[in-house]
Amino acid sequence: MKKILISIKPEYASKIYDGEKTVELRKRIGKDFQRGCKLYIYSSSPVKMLxxxxxxxxxxxxxxEQIKKQLFAVAGITHAAFDEYFKGSPxxxxxxxxxxxxxxxxxxxxxxxxxxxTxxxxxxxxxxxHASLMWGY
Structure with missing residues (x-):
């Protein structure tokens, strides 16, 4: 099972930890994103930490449109931010x-x-x- 390092803006990472955001939205994912894969959450600037x-x-x-209709309530994002992020994405x-x-x-x-x-x-x-190195810190 692949281990994935994913960068998330700090405001959204906080919402994930608080339980307000239970889905992470992406325009693209890798072919190895599968149920059971571990995601290591890197909070991007200005936090800059795993x-x-x-x-x-x-x-x-x-x-x-379907994602917004079905999952907006658990996405932890504003309507404006959602629309801007997915603008032009099929x-x-x-x-x-x-x-x-x-x-x-x-x-x-x-x-x-x-x-x-990196x-x-x-x-x-x-x-x-790399995954095992992180836990030696």
């Missing part, structure tokens, strides 16, 4: 998150880089070595 993890439950692929993905865990001890960007991990713009796959 802040927690979750597991992929289900993945719902549909038009942005389809989108809603990744249902389960087993969400915010780390007590977050891992700052310099430590990640020292271990050879947070992605959107997502990247971690090899087993």
């Amino acid at each position: 802040t927690g993890e979750a597991e992929i439950g289900e993945i719902f692929c549909a038009s942005p 389809k989108g993905y809603a990744i249902f998150l389960k087993n969400v865990r915010e780390y007590e001890k977050k891992i700052p960007l310099p430590v990640l880089r020292a271990k050879g991990i 947070p992605p713009q959107s997502f990247s796959y971690l090899n087993e070595e």
Whole structure:
């Protein structure tokens, strides 16, 4: 099962940890995004830390209109932000998150880089070595 490092804006990461946001919205996902994959959550600027993890439950692929109609209440986003994000996209993905865990001890960007991990713009796959290195911090 793949391990995925996913960058999320801090405001949305906080909503995930608070339980207000139970789906992560994306315009594209990788071919290895599957139920049961672990997502390592990197809170992007200005936080710049690995802040927690979750597991992929289900993945719902549909038009942005369908996603908004069915899942807006659990997406933790404003109507304006949703519309701007999906503007011009014919389809989108809603990744249902389960087993969400915010780390007590977050891992700052310099430590990640020292271990050879560069947070992605959107997502990247971690090899087993990188995944295990993170827990030695």
